[in-house]
Amino acid sequence: MLELDNLDIDEKVDYLTNTQLGDNVEAINQIVDLISSTNDARVRNSGALALMTATSKQDEIKKSLFNILKKHDDSxxxxxxxxxxxxxxxxxxxxxxxxxxxxGNAEVRMSTGSVLKKMKMLSDNDLDSAMKEADKIATSGKEFSKEDYFNLISFLKSKMN
Structure with a gap:
């Protein structure tokens, strides 16, 4: 495994972009550590995408990605x-x-749709309707309200039952 600490930002991004992890536990651990500690969004994003190619340590990767996401969800x-x-x-x-x-911004809203689809709690049509409603609320220019949130939650719950 390459010693990532010795690389500059562009070299790290290039390496991570071209990495296929498979079941390389050492590399998985190194990338989780790197993206957990970096302040560079390009490194964090490249590392997160590289982790999608891992075939082992799925529970640890999932937990790490979620913790990193919560840490950076205001950027x-x-x-x-x-x-x-x-x-x-x-x-x-x-x-x-x-x-x-x-x-979230448009990219976040689109990516969130992919995460929600993975949950398989809704049909694609129901999810598309919910995401359109979320997009309408997010782009309306009005302040996001508790009512908007509860309306969308209610819509989703009604479709899950």
Whole structure:
């Protein structure tokens, strides 16, 4: 495994972009550590996408991605990180991802749709309707309200039963 600490940002991004992890546990651990500690969005995003190619340590990767996502969900550069979460089932975190769908930028909203689809709680038509509603709320220019959130949650719950 390459010693990533000795690389500059562009070299790290290039390496991560071209990495296929498979079941290389050492490389998986190294990338999880790297993206957990970096402040560079390009490195974090490239590492998150590289983790999507891993075939082992899925539970640890899922937990790490979610923790990193929560740490950086106030930045403008985390849509790719949300997308990387689409490789995992986050059914226990549905409210968190719905909140992202309502409050995130266009890339985050689109990526959140991929995560919600993975949950398989809704049909594609129901999810598309919910995401259109979230997009309408998010782009309306009005302040996001509790009522908007509860209306979308109610819609989703009605479709899950």
């Amino acid at each position: 403008d550069n985390f849509g790719t990180l949300v997308y990387a979460c689409s490789g995992f089932d986050f059914s226990n975190e549905v409210k968190y991802f719905i909140n992202l769908a309502l409050t």
